[in-house]
Amino acid sequence: MVNLRKFAIIVAGGSGSRMNVSIPKQFLLLQGKPLLMYSIEAFNQACPGISLLVVLPSGQFSTWKHLCDQHAFVLPHQLVEGGETRFHSVKNALACIGDEGLVAIHDGARPLISESLIRTVFLAAGQLGNCIPVIPLNESLRILSGETNRLVNRYNYRIVQTPQVFQAAIIKKAYSQEYRESFTDDAAVVETLGETIHLADGDPVNLKITHPYDLAAAEILINDQ
Amino acid sequence: MVNLRKFAIIVAGGSGSRMNVSIPKQFLLLQGKPLLMYSIEAFNQACPGISLLVVLPSGQFSTWKHLCDQHAFVLPHQLVEGGETRFHSVKNALACIGDEGLVAIHDGARPLISESLIRTVFLAAGQLGNCIPVIPLNESLRILSGETNRLVNRYNYRIVQTPQVFQAAIIKKAYSQEYRESFTDDAAVVETLGETIHLADGDPVNLKITHPYDLAAAEILINDQ
Numbered sequence: 444m445v446n447l448r449k450f451a452i453i454v455a456g457g458s459g460s461r462m463n464v465s466i467p468k469q470f471l472l473l474q475g476k477p478l479l480m481y482s483i484e485a486f487n488q489a490c491p492g493i494s495l496l497v498v499l500p501s502g503q504f505s506t507w508k509h510l511c512d513q514h515a516f517v518l519p520h521q522l523v524e525g526g527e528t529r530f531h532s533v534k535n536a537l538a539c540i541g542d543e544g545l546v547a548i549h550d551g552a553r554p555l556i557s558e559s560l561i562r563t564v565f566l567a568a569g570q571l572g573n574c575i576p577v578i579p580l581n582e583s584l585r586i587l588s589g590e591t592n593r594l595v596n597r598y599n600y601r602i603v604q605t606p607q608v609f610q611a612a613i614i615k616k617a618y619s620q621e622y623r624e625s626f627t628d629d630a631a632v633v634e635t636l637g638e639t640i641h642l643a644d645g646d647p648v649n650l651k652i653t654h655p656y657d658l659a660a661a662e663i664l665i666n667d668q
Numbered sequence: 669m670v671n672l673r674k675f676a677i678i679v680a681g682g683s684g685s686r687m688n689v690s691i692p693k694q695f696l697l698l699q700g701k702p703l704l705m706y707s708i709e710a711f712n713q714a715c716p717g718i719s720l721l722v723v724l725p726s727g728q729f730s731t732w733k734h735l736c737d738q739h740a741f742v743l744p745h746q747l748v749e750g751g752e753t754r755f756h757s758v759k760n761a762l763a764c765i766g767d768e769g770l771v772a773i774h775d776g777a778r779p780l781i782s783e784s785l786i787r788t789v790f791l792a793a794g795q796l797g798n799c800i801p802v803i804p805l806n807e808s809l810r811i812l813s814g815e816t817n818r819l820v821n822r823y824n825y826r827i828v829q830t831p832q833v834f835q836a837a838i839i840k841k842a843y844s845q846e847y848r849e850s851f852t853d854d855a856a857v858v859e860t861l862g863e864t865i866h867l868a869d870g871d872p873v874n875l876k877i878t879h880p881y882d883l884a885a886a887e888i889l890i891n892d893q
Contacts, residue, residue: 577810581878583828583853585802591864592826594856601817603808628808631819639816647879653806654872659888660881667880 447569448544449493451486451606452536455479455551456500456525467503468652469551470510473661477510478652481554486547486606487518489561495520496539497551498532530626534618542612545569548629549606552652555664560646561606567643568608575608575630576645577601603628604645613638672794673769674718676711676831677761680704680776681725681750692728693877694776695735698886702735703877706779711772711831712743714783715790720745721764722776723757755851759843767837770794773854774831777877780889786831788868793833798863800833800855801870802826828853829870838863 455469469479479497486493499507501524510516523539525532533548540546545568549556560576567574584597607629609617617633626632630640648664650657680694694704704722711718724732726749735741748764750757758773765771770793774781785801792799809822832854834842842858851857855865873889875882 580827582876583856585826585828585855585865585867587824587826592867593865594850594852594859595825596850597852599812600820601810601812602805603810625819625821627819627822630810631808634819640810640818642810642817648881651807655892656873656875656885656889660885663884664881 449490449547449565450496450540450544450611451490451493451547451549452496452498452523452533453479453482453486453520453549453551454498454525454529454532454536456498456529456532467500467506469499470503470506471652471658473554473658474665476514478554479507479551480514480516482549482551482556483516483518483520485556485558486549486561489558490565494540496523496536497521498523498525498536500525528622530618530622530632533629537615537618540611540615542615544611545608546611546614547606547608548614550651553605553649554652555661556606556649557646560643560649563643564606564608567641568610571641572613573607573609573630573633573638574641574643575628576604576606576649577642578604578645578647601642602645603630604649604651605629609633674715674772674790675721675765675769675836676715676718676772676774677721677723677748677758678704678707678711678745678774678776679723679750679754679757679761681723681754681757692725692731694724695728695731696877696883698779698883699890701739703779704732704776705739705741707774707776707781708741708743708745710781710783711774711786714786719765721748721761722746723748723750723761725750753847755843755847755857758854762840762843765836765840767840769836770833771836771839772831772833773839775876778830778874779877780886781831781874782871785868785871785874789831789833792866792868793835796866797838798832798834798855798858799866799868800853801829801831801874802867803829803870803872826867827870828855829874829876830854834858 523536564574580597585592748761789799805822810817
């Protein structure tokens, strides 16, 4: 297989409203270092030479640059202005990328992404056109249906993680569509083109920092890595 | 409404295999106290006079009694021998209960259950016949279908927690059915009788200790309560 050029778009537009903190969650400290730096480092380690695009609200650019100075964080990356929704943020970043290569899109709020999972999804996407990591559910799952609800077989379902990797031409085409509310992740946008989405085993440790206790759990997990 | 007699079955049959520890997870220490004691205390506080049944593998009875002595844990509860599966464990406990009153069934691995959530589900079950707590999903959800898979609308789904509360006569009738693999929780068993299951808003803090980092998160969360 040709060694395709690799890109990673790290999306960090979150306001942190569920964290009950005034600081944007991508800047919260994990072992003394801003969350967002972990993903950038992981992609850089997993794929040397990768082109990194970091999407932030433009109002946060100066804070981020200050944090980079403060933490002597020198890994090269391009800052991209966030949009109204996650969809618009990703679209802005894709506008900076051509039609060649593979593009990973990753939540900046998942600092514990492993280098091996990054390599796994890139490798599979290179062969199959796309690949996303998923994990099984540990708890029962019910579906709402009008006024009632019923159990579904949780073993038939998977929780979706990031990074989600796609051929550049496909993901760019997908994001040329009109925005829909059902676009809860990038695979959803690509699937609307009629593409089959390929799954890889994700990692329960690759958690999304949503609540304050996720950050606490991350503090412990990072020591185990 | 008549003040119905209340029971709580706390199921603690877990081997802790995903915790990578040799000690059963219900005996792991959270702030120096065995996990299992938290649920017993919460039910006792939320519903004074409640009858508590704790299901443990019979091989763990002596360890548990020793822990109770060691921690001066004197809240009254009846020990019930666990069965081959969670279904059989709950069935054994139900055999100790009559047809009157309300029965809560709770995972012993959810130590952070709040008194207010216990009261909420009991109150609703008293009015409606049953009630279970559920929470929304924070991440995208896909359904597997043969060799492929597709996105589903996660807003139509709910993750199921415990305690699940039922009228005693109904839950006993439900558990007189033959065991099926699809019985992943108590609501599933009752639903098979044709009953509608009633939902209440659960609590993301009411997490199930499955992995070592859940215990770490619980250590933080318990300080916030």
